[in-house]
């Protein structure tokens with residue numbers, strides 16, 4: 001069911017410092033920073049030949065990554081995103097298997113303008129999983 005790895009998301013406290021690491025130290029191709037107020041984060045994408053790295057910085061109060069950064073002062077891998085062909089079919093299959101879908105279970109439009117869902121880390125080897133309809 002799961003397809004390509006769409007991205008690995010890394011939560012950071014300081015986007016300018018993270019961009020310097022990925023652009024200057026690692027020589028990556030880095031996008032502009034985009035505020036995503038609906039998601040409580042700002043994003044920068046690092047485009048790699050086979051996937052992307054999504055850098056996430058908290059935006060506003062009650063950012064969904066604020067707690068994560070309290071526990072991980074240096075930042076860290078926050079979630080991984082797999083592509084699926086049909087997000088509704090994927091959700092229904094996972095729910096039937098007993099997996100927990102976060103939020104109200106309805107896909108939201110993610111940072112790429114495509115429907116996404118998040119799955120509970122306790123059901124997926126301790127990793128927050130995002131599904132994105134390809």
Ligand code: CO
Pocket residue numbers: 007009054079081130
């Ligand atoms: Co993501």
